[in-house]
Amino acid sequence: MPASATSQRLVLMGAVLGAHGIKGEVKVKSFAAKPAAIAEYGPLTDPKRKRTFELSIVGTADAAKGILIARMAGITDRNAAEALKGVELFVDRGRLPAPEDPEEYYLADLIGLSAFDGKGEKLGEIVSVDNYGAGDLLLVVPESGEGFVVPFTKAFVPVVDIKGGRVVLDLPADFFEVPEHEEEEAAELQEAAP
Amino acid sequence: MARSVWKGPFVDGYLLKKAEASRGSGRNEVIKTWSRRSTILPQFVGLTFGVHNGQKFLPVLVTENMIGHKFGEFAPTRTFTGHSADRKARRE
Numbered sequence A: 001m002p003a004s005a006t007s008q009r010l011v012l013m014g015a016v017l018g019a020h021g022i023k024g025e026v027k028v029k030s031f032a033a034k035p036a037a038i039a040e041y042g043p044l045t046d047p048k049r050k051r052t053f054e055l056s057i058v059g060t061a062d063a064a065k066g067i068l069i070a071r072m073a074g075i076t077d078r079n080a081a082e083a084l085k086g087v088e089l090f091v092d093r094g095r096l097p098a099p100e101d102p103e104e105y106y107l108a109d110l111i112g113l114s115a116f117d118g119k120g121e122k123l124g125e126i127v128s129v130d131n132y133g134a135g136d137l138l139l140v141v142p143e144s145g146e147g148f149v150v151p152f153t154k155a156f157v158p159v160v161d162i163k164g165g166r167v168v169l170d171l172p173a174d175f176f177e178v179p180e181h182e183e184e185e186a187a188e189l190q191e192a193a194p
Numbered sequence B: 001m002a003r004s005v006w007k008g009p010f011v012d013g014y015l016l017k018k019a020e021a022s023r024g025s026g027r028n029e030v031i032k033t034w035s036r037r038s039t040i041l042p043q044f045v046g047l048t049f050g051v052h053n054g055q056k057f058l059p060v061l062v063t064e065n066m067i068g069h070k071f072g073e074f075a076p077t078r079t080f081t082g083h084s085a086d087r088k089a090r091r092e
Helices: A003-008 A035-039 A078-083 A182-192 B013-025
Strands: A010-020 A025-030 A055-062 A067-072 A088-092 A104-106 A114-116 A122-131 A136-141 A148-151 A159-161 A166-168 B030-033 B048-052 B057-061 B088-090
Touching: A010 A078, A025 A035, A025 A055, A035 A055, A035 A067, A148 B057, B013 B030, B030 B057
Parallel strands: A114 A166, B030 B048
Antiparallel strands: A010 A025, A010 A088, A025 A067, A055 A067, A104 B088, A114 A122, A122 A136, A136 A148, A159 A166, B048 B057
């Protein structure tokens, strides 16, 4: 993925849920890590870049779900606000600030990268990055077959080349092997116990 | 009711064996297990376990603040992937 393509990409930041009140305010579902940050990256656009929306946050409708009440430039009555229901709000990837930590990466940059092994053989494409409380995990899906999950650590992912559109994975030799079921091992242990 | 303290934390014996073998080998490996019920012990810190969630083995890199929790807590069986937006991942 060339650098210019990275900066021109759009990143989905939220969506308009509907109107709020009669003065043209709208309810916005924010997907940002901090919901209010949706308004901090400059004007938002629709997926085709035909319209731009300047958002100002005026309140919170549901903090737990990241639903905010916002005012948009040029939207002054409820009818205009209702017409925006369902509009997805994007920001140019180039508007997001560079991460302060060199080991931090935007999920939007990681998703879509090709994954190669040390020998240069393509293993698949990163389709999602999740965190269940034990570190970030990359879900890599090959062209055919089931996907696999790799911990996002230097040991398993020694090379991350966002500009080159690739990551290099260092997987142990037995990574794709499924061990024998442990119930048999447990039975053996029980037999061995006095 | 909470588990009696005198019993100590529950860990499947075979998992302890696997962890000891992995630590001894010093290789970069994933210890695959179905034992979601086992408690994370201090001697597991630094090891990477692959905890089965019913579909696949999810890697769990054990850190100090995970001690006392169960492996299953870090490998959810029902998952929802939200939008990435401005979220970041950190390479440890």
